[in-house]
Amino acid sequence: MDITITGASGRMGQMLVRQIAKSPGAKLAAAVEAPGGKALSRDAGEVAGLEALGVKITDDTASAIAAAQVVIDFTVPEATVAHAEIAAAKGVAMVIGTTGLAPDQAKRIEVAAQSVPIVWAANMSLGVNVLMALVERTAALLDPDYDIDVLEMHHRHKIDAPSGTALALGHAAAAGRQVQLEAVWRKTRDGHTGARPVGEIGFATLRGGDEVGFHTVMYAGIGERLELTHRAFSREIYANGALKAAQWVVTRKPGLYTMKDVLGLAG
Structure with a gap:
């Protein structure tokens, strides 16, 4: 499964890169950082404290998302909405762990989910x-x-x-x-x-x-x-949950899902 990580140099982004690196069947397809970020052009593995993975952190979000089967996003509301709209246009599934979205931003996520499957949860644990x-x-x-x-x-x-x-x-x-x-x-x-x-x-x-x-x-x-x-006690629980959600969502029809769906807790 090819995965793109947005906010790759942040705390959660680095954790996700580390979890992907040790997860069989998961591959880091691309890593994204906002324009002007200090980690741009650096290897995502090295930024995360690993050996080089051969994936340079980029600010070309559209190309990075298009390179994946699923994008995992723990960033900020404005960026998350933009990433969701790109994912919808590219036909790429998405896992969102960003919180604090305003109602109009949440509506835009719902619209994107009409085109691609999206798991959106306040907490992946x-x-x-x-x-x-x-x-x-x-x-x-x-x-x-x-x-x-x-x-x-x-x-x-x-x-x-x-x-x-x-x-x-x-x-x-x-x-x-x-x-x-x-x-x-x-x-x-x-x-x-x-x-x-x-x-x-x-x-x-x-x-x-x-x-x-x-x-x-x-x-x-x-x-x-x-x-x-x-x-x-560790952000690793969120990264593990996000990877579980990513594995689950790539096989789903377009729609907006939660971790209840992923874990079979719905209903």
Whole structure:
């Protein structure tokens, strides 16, 4: 399977290059960096701490995507949307792990998925996706008097908050209660906020150090509290999940899929 990695010199990009290099049946077809990037023209393997792989990092995105069967993208929203539109035009499947997309950007991803199969997930981890299924089921089992909060922490360099995974967990909890998250969420609390309304789903965000990813969903009732927690210790779990998604998506019809589909958790 020929794979193109966008954002190849970033933390996730380098991890993906390393995982592809040691995965039987996977081949790095091309590696992309934004124009002006310091890693341009360098060997993607060397940038990732490996021996040379014979693949130079390029800013010719269209040619790089066209060289692959699937492109894996962990970049920034503006770039991800552009890459998805190129992939759709070239007939190349895609795996997206970028978070923080605005509604209009998300719509453009949906349009691209009408032409090619795309797996788009806030988190590629097997454990996190099992957690999402548990969060939805637990929210359905407990009555609305249980207050739900999503606590998350990431490294100091993360640019969006709450994290895409935290929002996905919030959506899972809302689905369990059969409500729209946007109708009941509270993303921040500051000052005199008043008593908490029944049914609210809250978020708390922490940033610091080199935390890879920590998420806890709390169900606080009178006299008890239930907590469901996942902690990531290495980005390797995301890279492994992305490669699993890439292997799965290349055989699918055009459409927008999630890791639930990849892992057989849908429904």
